[in-house]
Amino acid sequence: MNKLSLLIIVFFAIGCGNNTKSGFENEEPISSAPIAKSKIITTDTLYIVAMGENMSKMKFNKKVIRVPSEKNITVALTNESTDATMPHNIVFIQKGYANDVGQGGLSHKDNAYVNPNDENVIAHSGLAQIGETTYFSFKTPKPGNYEFICSYPGHWGLMKGEFITE
Numbered sequence: 001m002n003k004l005s006l007l008i009i010v011f012f013a014i015g016c017g018n019n020t021k022s023g024f025e026n027e028e029p030i031s032s033a034p035i036a037k038s039k040i041i042t043t044d045t046l047y048i049v050a051m052g053e054n055m056s057k058m059k060f061n062k063k064v065i066r067v068p069s070e071k072n073i074t075v076a077l078t079n080e081s082t083d084a085t086m087p088h089n090i091v092f093i094q095k096g097y098a099n100d101v102g103q104g105g106l107s108h109k110d111n112a113y114v115n116p117n118d119e120n121v122i123a124h125s126g127l128a129q130i131g132e133t134t135y136f137s138f139k140t141p142k143p144g145n146y147e148f149i150c151s152y153p154g155h156w157g158l159m160k161g162e163f164i165t166e
């Protein structure tokens, strides 16, 4: 190999390196959440959206949430409802206790409508007002079938789904 071809190879390698770097910089994730109380970005974050402009259209964007069991995860709940009367939370509960947990939370407005002593509650977020994202972390339970609801008064009948750990 003569000096000229070696020089060309080195020059080419530097050029490729720069291209790779600038390409990577363009791939930064863009968050659509307009307001975040705190921002925790990890690979173990579960992104959930609550939506619907009124009580007949309110829903979560997932019917089933499937996560690894006994693992620390962060939940990011974004409220995309457009009416200020539609705050939402997400409450992970024992299967079959949606109504009990919802009713039990009615007198606990100061705790996001969740009774802090409710043994059927596995974990819950705070209330996300419209346009907000609320974050919280918890350790998922042992493998099994659970449920999730929004416990804001009157919401858990429609805002619910299956929570599966495996």
Ligand SMILES: [Cu+2]
Pocket (backbone or CB within 6 Å): 050, 058, 086, 087, 088, 089, 150, 151, 152, 155, 159
């Ligand atoms: Cu709700």
